[in-house]
Amino acid sequence: MVGIKDNIRKMAGYVPGEQPRGSDFIKLNTNENPYPPSPKVLEAIRSHLTSDKLRKYPEPLGEQFRQTAGKVLKIDPESILIGNGSDDILTILIRAFVPEMGLVASLHPSYILYRSLAEIQNAQFELIPFTPDWQIPIPCPCQNANIQFLANPNSPTGTMVSRANLLSWLNQNSIPTVIDEAYGDFADENALSLASDRVIITRSFSKSYSLAGMRIGFAVASPMLIRELIKVKDSYNCDVLSLAAAAAAIADQDYFLECRSKIITTRKRLELSLTHLGFQVVPSQANFVWAKHPVIASNEIYQQLKIKNILIRYMNYPSFGDGLRISVGTDAEIDQLLFYLDTILKGLNL
Secondary structure, eight states: OTTOOHHHHHOOOOOOOOOOSSSOSEEOSSOOOSSOOOHHHHHHHHHHHTSSOTTSOOOTTOHHHHHHHHHHHTSOGGGEEEESSHHHHHHHHHHHHOOTTOEEEEEESOOTHHHHHHHHTTOEEEEEEOOTTSOOOSSOSOOOOSEEEEESSOTTTOOOOOHHHHHHHHHTOOOOEEEEOTTGGGSSOOOGGGOOSSEEEEEESSSTTSOTTTOOEEEEOOHHHHHHHHTTSOTTOSOHHHHHHHHHHHHOHHHHHHHHHHHHHHHHHHHHHHHHTTOEEEOOSSSEEEEEOSSSOHHHHHHHHHHTTEEOEEEEETTTEEEEEEEOOOHHHHHHHHHHHHHHHHHTTO
C-alpha cells in the first residue's frame, strides 16, 4: 500500500458483471450478444494465426479497420480512434480532458464506470438526474464540467434521449461531450452525424458484433480532435487479432443485420412477457430490458434465478433505487427465464 494515492485507496472501484465458470449457466447479466460472431470473423482470425502477423506489432492506429469502418459508416477514416474496448476509449477521454480535481458530469442513473474513471483521475463527479420521461433536463444544471457523458441508449434502463432533446442539450453549452453508443446499434437512430471537435461518439464491438472476448471499440470525432487523442492512447492498444476481427465483423453487414433483427424481436417478446407477469418494464432501445416487480424484491428474484443457474444483473443506484437488468438471449434462453420467473411468482401466490 505504500505510495498508493489517497484517491485510489478511498475509491470502491468498478465491479464488472459476474463471469461464471462452466457452461451450465444461462448468462443474461452482461449484455453479450447471444449469437456467435460472423463466420468471416473466424476466417480473419485463422488467416492471422497462420501468418507472420503475431510476432510483429499491430498497426498503431488500426488503419485497415479504420478504412473498413469508415466505408461502412460513411465517415472519414481519420475521424476514428481505436480502443481496447470502448472502456479504453473512455479512459483516454478522461485523461485527455480532465485535470486533477477537475469535474466530470454524467446523467443518472447510468454506466457506473464513469464515476470510477473520474475517481482514478482524482476528479469530482456530478450526477444529473434524468427527467421522469428519461430525457435530459433543459437547462441542464451542470454548466462547468470538463467533460460530460451520456449513454444513449442508456444503461441500465435501455432508454433513449430524443434527437431534439439531445440537440438542445448540446446547444446550451460548449462542454466536451461523450455520447456513449455502446448499445447504439440496437436503437432506431444514432448520433454519428453529430461527431465534431467537442462531441465524441463511442462504440463497442462487444454487443452488436459478438466480440466481447476480443476487446475492441472505437470513437468518432473530428479528425483534428482524434489526432490529439492519439497522443494519449497506448502505442499499440489493440492487438492484431482484435483489429482483424473487428474489420471482418463490421464489413459483414448482412450477418450483423440478421442478428440485430433477431435480438430486437426477442427483446419485444421479453418486454411483453415480463409485463404480463406483473413487472414494471421500461421500453428498451438496447439489447437488454430494465424491469422491477412491484411486490417482490429485485434482489430476491436475482438470487432465486441464480439458484436455477440463470444469471441476470441486480443493480442498485443511490437516489434512484434498484431493479433488474436482463440481457436479451436466444429465444430458448428467454423461454427458460420466463418459465422460472412464472414459477417464482406462483410460489408466492402472485
